């Protein structure tokens with residue numbers, strides 16, 4: 001993550017989103033389908049209060065489809081629609097537009113009754129860094145747009161990006177919000193999926209957290225990928241065994257750091273399969 005979030009930055013990010021909310025009909029909140037709760041901004045409900053919201057579980061191609069379905073059900077609320085999308089490969093974009101249209105239906109119907117044309121839905125994409133905001137804007141627009149964040153001292157006129165079908169217009173600068181920092185587990189989940197840089201937390205700790213989670217949630221995928229017959233209960237032993245299997249030995253010992261890097265790389269590049277690291281049940285939402 002290129003951005004270091006200090007209290008001043010958070011206040012500014014919040015102000016910028018609040019300003020943009022005045023211009024739009026619908027908020028599109030982008031989260032990572034593999035960690036939908038941990039990749040939300042802690043204050044998003046408060047910041048966007050009063051605006052219809054579409055929650056988009058992005059990178060659904062990398063997440064466990066069964067868990068994504070559970071999230072789709074758990075997150076649905078009044079004034080909130082939820083869709084799963086793979087922005088990278090332009091999958092789920094139609095549902096995304098339908099979701100936004102559902103949120104605006106009543107208001108648009110009333111306008112039409114009065115003989116007014118509602119025009120395209122105006123939307124703002126918001127989310128923490130790396131969830132795929134730029135990718136989604138480009139896919140919805142059907143062309144590559146140079147997307148820059150808001151920079152201090154640069155007041156830029158907001159531009160509307162027309163979408164291919166004409167149903168929606170997007171603000172060209174997404175709202176960038178900060179992730180949750182207080183909870184260490186959230187940090188590990190975001191680090192495991194590559195949403196925050198490894199330097200922020202200790203690499204070995206991230207790998208240990210990850211291998212334990214994989215053991216608990218996806219033991220068969222872990223066995224298959226690393227050709228293991230049984231999985232040691234202990235996380236350190238398991239990570240060492242993985243290192244050993246891949247020949248990551250130096251001076252007669254398993255190179256723990258190399259084994260850690262290998263595991264995280266394979267997870268982030270989908271070599272271990274489609275994996276979700278949190279479920280609604282983890283948050284007592286199921």
Ligand code: GDP
Nearest residue numbers: 058059060086087088129130131132133134135
């Ligand atoms: P932003 O910081 O929120 O604007 O995120 P980006 O759009 O720059 O995306 C961050 C990374 O995630 C890039 O490497 C994208 O290619 C990747 N990415 C974005 N959306 C998806 C998706 O739906 N599936 C997959 N597999 N990768 C994605």
